[in-house]
Amino acid sequence: MKKNFFISLTLCSFLWITSGHAEENKILTETIKGAIKDLVEDNAAFANQKVEKDFKAFLDIQNPRVTMVLCSDSRVQTDNFSQGAENDIFVARNIGNQFVTTAGSIEYGVNVLKTPVLMIVGHSHCGAIKAAMGDVGSLPAGIRKEVETIDVKAAKDDKQGVIENVHYQVEKALNQFKDKVNAAQLAIVGAVYDFRNDYGYGYGQLIIVNLNGEKDPEKIKDSHYFDNIKKVSIGVN
Ligand SMILES: [Zn+2]
Incomplete structure (x- = not known):
């Protein structure tokens, strides 16, 4: 029974x-x-x-002005930074907007396509940063490998970790492209896209935190690269 x-x-x-x-x-x-x-x-x-003429300018060749390194996060898209990203932004993406895990693609943008700007963009609420600050050993092997290259151990929380990671990635990029930066052929910009208003500039703002390794907001503001911009958010607390 x-x-x-x-x-x-x-x-x-x-x-x-x-x-x-x-x-x-x-x-x-x-x-x-x-x-x-x-x-x-x-x-x-x-x-x-669309008709053929809409594509005519880039049927056979691309000539972007910017190589952009973005996190794969679906909340971050090139539309957030450009009203015409087509043929203007060469994009390399991975979790945590990292240099080393997509170095070849970035090199292609900077050295082959010769974009004069390399912009590395972190974002608020980044899962990769939270993962890197947590128990990396518990992650599945493939994801662990991708996250292990993020160094944010000094950050007190993930909000600061996002910024520290951008600085870290800019440093990696500078190691690779310092000759171009010194020759003023390339500007490396570190930024954070803040769709949560975590940093207080407003929802959806792009905040500049690093220019060619310079982290001091006042010194970044003084750069001639920002002469023509009426309003720009620079630096975070
Ligand atoms: Zn992310």
Whole structure:
């Protein structure tokens, strides 16, 4: 009797779990279908608004002005920094907006495409920074490898960690491109995109925190590179 009850209970649990999984899978399938459909249709709508001349300037060659290193975080997009990123921003992305894990792509932008600006952009609420400040050893191997190259041990919290990481990545970039920076052929800008207003300049602001290794906001402000900008957010507390 007890055995039958146990078997019935196990069977019920099994059916409940499998039907739960079946329902979950059904929802997931619909999500996948919806996402692919949206991507295909959004592209079709984009393509329908365009004609050949819209692409003519860059059919055979790209000539961006900026190489930008961004975190892969979906809340950070080139639209946040440009009203015409097409053929203007050469983008290298990874978790934690790191130099070393995408050095080849950055080198291509700076040395082959010869963009005069290299901008490394961190962002508020960065999961990679939080992960790097936590128990890295508990992460799956592939993710651990990607996070281990972030050095933010000195930061007191992740808000400061985001800034420290940008400084660290600028330092790495300077090691690689110091000759170009010294020859004024390249400006390396470190910045933070703040969609949470964590740093007090307002939601969605791009805050400059480093220019060619200089971290002092007053000295950055004095740079002739900022002469033509009416309003710019520089430095964080
Ligand atoms: Zn991030």
